[in-house]
Amino acid sequence: LVAATPQLGSDLASPPLFVVHAMNSDEEGGTFLPLGGKERYLHVLPLHREERVAGALVIFYESAFIEERISLIWKNNFFRFLVNALIISLTTLLLIRWSVTGPIDRMAQWLKNLRTKKENDPFSLPPGGILAPLTREVEHMAQSISAARASAEEEARLRREGESTWTAERLKEHIRNLLQDRPLFVISNREPYSHVLKGKKVEWLVPASGLVTALEPVLKACGGTWIAHGSGDADREVVDSRDKIRVPPEEPQYLLKRVWLTKEEENGYYYGFANEGLWPLCHITHTRPSFRFGDWEYYYAVNRKFAEATLQEIEGISEPLILIQDYHFALLPRMIKDARPDSRVALFWHIPWPNPESFSICPWQRELLHGMLGADLIGFHIQFHCNNFLETVDRALESRIDWEHFLVNRDGHTTLVKPFPISIAYPALPTRSTLARSPSPDKEGIFKELGIRGKYLGVGVDRIDYTKGITERFRAIERFLEKYPPYQGLFTFVELGAPSRTHIKAYHDLMGGVEGEVDRINWRFQTKEWKPIIFLKKHHSHEEIQPFYEAADLCLVTSLHDGMNLVAKEFVGAKEEEKGVLILSQFTGASRELKDALVVNPYDLEQVAEAIRQALEMSPEEQRARLQRMRETLKERNIYRWAADLTSGLAQIRLGKEP
Numbered sequence: 001l002v003a004a005t006p007q008l009g010s011d012l013a014s015p016p017l018f019v020v021h022a023m024n025s026d027e028e029g030g031t032f033l034p035l036g037g038k039e040r041y042l043h044v045l046p047l048h049r050e051e052r053v054a055g056a057l058v059i060f061y062e063s064a065f066i067e068e069r070i071s072l073i074w075k076n077n078f079f080r081f082l083v084n085a086l087i088i089s090l091t092t093l094l095l096i097r098w099s100v101t102g103p104i105d106r107m108a109q110w111l112k113n114l115r116t117k118k119e120n121d122p123f124s125l126p127p128g129g130i131l132a133p134l135t136r137e138v139e140h141m142a143q144s145i146s147a148a149r150a151s152a153e154e155e156a157r158l159r160r161e162g163e164s165t166w167t168a169e170r171l172k173e174h175i176r177n178l179l180q181d182r183p184l185f186v187i188s189n190r191e192p193y194s195h196v197l198k199g200k201k202v203e204w205l206v207p208a209s210g211l212v213t214a215l216e217p218v219l220k221a222c223g224g225t226w227i228a229h230g231s232g233d234a235d236r237e238v239v240d241s242r243d244k245i246r247v248p249p250e251e252p253q254y255l256l257k258r259v260w261l262t263k264e265e266e267n268g269y270y271y272g273f274a275n276e277g278l279w280p281l282c283h284i285t286h287t288r289p290s291f292r293f294g295d296w297e298y299y300y301a302v303n304r305k306f307a308e309a310t311l312q313e314i315e316g317i318s319e320p321l322i323l324i325q326d327y328h329f330a331l332l333p334r335m336i337k338d339a340r341p342d343s344r345v346a347l348f349w350h351i352p353w354p355n356p357e358s359f360s361i362c363p364w365q366r367e368l369l370h371g372m373l374g375a376d377l378i379g380f381h382i383q384f385h386c387n388n389f390l391e392t393v394d395r396a397l398e399s400r401i402d403w404e405h406f407l408v409n410r411d412g413h414t415t416l417v418k419p420f421p422i423s424i425a426y427p428a429l430p431t432r433s434t435l436a437r438s439p440s441p442d443k444e445g446i447f448k449e450l451g452i453r454g455k456y457l458g459v460g461v462d463r464i465d466y467t468k469g470i471t472e473r474f475r476a477i478e479r480f481l482e483k484y485p486p487y488q489g490l491f492t493f494v495e496l497g498a499p500s501r502t503h504i505k506a507y508h509d510l511m512g513g514v515e516g517e518v519d520r521i522n523w524r525f526q527t528k529e530w531k532p533i534i535f536l537k538k539h540h541s542h543e544e545i546q547p548f549y550e551a552a553d554l555c556l557v558t559s560l561h562d563g564m565n566l567v568a569k570e571f572v573g574a575k576e577e578e579k580g581v582l583i584l585s586q587f588t589g590a591s592r593e594l595k596d597a598l599v600v601n602p603y604d605l606e607q608v609a610e611a612i613r614q615a616l617e618m619s620p621e622e623q624r625a626r627l628q629r630m631r632e633t634l635k636e637r638n639i640y641r642w643a644a645d646l647t648s649g650l651a652q653i654r655l656g657k658e659p
Helices: 017-025 063-115 129-159 168-179 210-222 262-282 293-313 332-339 364-371 383-396 432-436 443-450 470-484 505-525 542-551 566-574 607-617 620-636 639-651
Strands: 029-036 039-047 052-064 185-186 192-197 199-203 223-228 244-245 254-257 322-326 345-350 379-382 398-402 407-410 413-419 457-461 491-498 533-537 554-559 581-585 598-600
Touching: 017 029, 017 192, 017 398, 039 063, 039 607, 052 413, 168 639, 185 210, 185 293, 210 254, 210 566, 210 639, 223 293, 244 364, 254 293, 262 432, 293 332, 322 332, 322 639, 332 364, 364 383, 379 383, 379 639, 383 398, 383 413, 407 457, 443 491, 443 542, 457 470, 457 542, 457 566, 457 598, 470 491, 470 505, 491 542, 491 554, 505 533, 542 566, 554 566, 554 607, 566 581, 566 620, 581 607, 581 620
Parallel strands: 185 223, 185 322, 223 254, 322 345, 345 379, 379 413, 457 491, 457 554, 491 533, 554 581, 581 598
Antiparallel strands: 029 039, 039 052, 192 199, 244 254, 398 407, 407 413
16 A cells, blocks of 8 residues: 555555455456445556556545435436426427317317308418318318308399399209209310429419310319310329329319320420411411411321220210310311210300401311311300301301201201300309408509509400400500500509410510510600509419409400400409499400490500590499499309300200201
């Protein structure tokens, strides 16, 4: 023993045996030993000199101190555990209250208010936290129930008042009695819903289309199958093994069958023959159509592909009813009818039909007319287009035409040609999308969002197409501001323009021309706080467009040639407060029905400019009277009546060849 602290010296006459063993084995270690009448803990650390053990350093601890420290550690740990447990418990309770019981309580109160009709904004359901999926489903269910309740109340009101207005429920009952549970098949190029990839998530969209606007209520009311080109980049990911999916996505009511096209087929059939050939051919806007044999071959092939898809769907169904939509499928009626003579086929042509001289420049006019006459019923928007079609058939094909009853007999098959003016869903009963929409901003709110000051608001809603007369419209606005300088700084026109068919050079060039006109006119008149024209270039949903309809002082529809134009009807339908004026081109089908609009020649800039002034200075009483009459027209001739007339006409046609 070389050295020891005074307290240990008397107790260590010789090194403990454990220390000797540690030195001999050259291993650090520790143990408890009785020493001086006390239990002590000693720790041995061998010391070296020239790589040999020269001694050891021994540290002694009172075991009571160690036990005290261990006890203190246990107490501290236990205290920490209690504190952590308390914090976790309180946090858990708060989370449960915030994320589970709270939302459930709010949801219960919300449902109670909805049931008792006490909720002013019933579809602003509070966030559901971890119950968000359940919250969304409850919200959707409540919206559907409210829409159904509103529909039932409207039906009851109509029955009480003895009115004959067509509604979705009346149409559904009519179709059920008419078809006797036979399904309805609709064929169109554009699908009512497309699925697209956003990041790694699949989302669904409703394409901007007057066709979809018109036919969606029909399929919802009637059920059946919609056959269309699957154009979404995620469309294939959501269909079943037969390329079908039930839609609408959140409340399925009918089947959508998708037909797949290659890029070559789409370019030739859609962009080529349909939209560079037939579209300018049928619209008298002085745009020269292009006819290429390769495009014609693709047009024929795609019509054949849709025919095969349709025949597959109607297999085993007796006398199926088929509604073919628009100029993309002129050959399809004959293809279906040749394979299934018992089918009832209607073709509705949504665009104008030109005079015989104009149509005769098409190299395949006979093939197109022969294909169309495979239908039992051909519908156009107005009688004028029916007359043009019959005159075209009379000049181009060997056939017998009954001009009194508008019948065409060719090869023993009879086709009825009739006008069916298409419309909108009006009165617009609440739907899930409209019920969920937040209150519309007023005119001042719209000006604020646009970052300008103003007093008068005009609106236009179009696909960017040369048939819509958009540049003519802007030049008329320019002329109006020239003639009436006091309106500078007060009147702003907002164009909600959806880019369309930009693969086609004429459309690409048109977009540049429209933007150039906007820049030129704005550069001429604008101030720091005001612009005469604001061009919002994107696809807008109905919910985005509705506030502009409601707030606008006027709507400009200046189509150079249009089958119907549903924008005009949508604007009138949106005017619940009956304030505003519709300025409508005489070259639209809608001008035949909406006679209280200010009807203009869109080529006459002076007349359009004067109509803008007249609209802005029209008295509230005259505005109300005009809108009331036009809204009454919409009420009598809405989309449900269009569907009822079209399906009734098809179902009542007598099948079989004439001698």
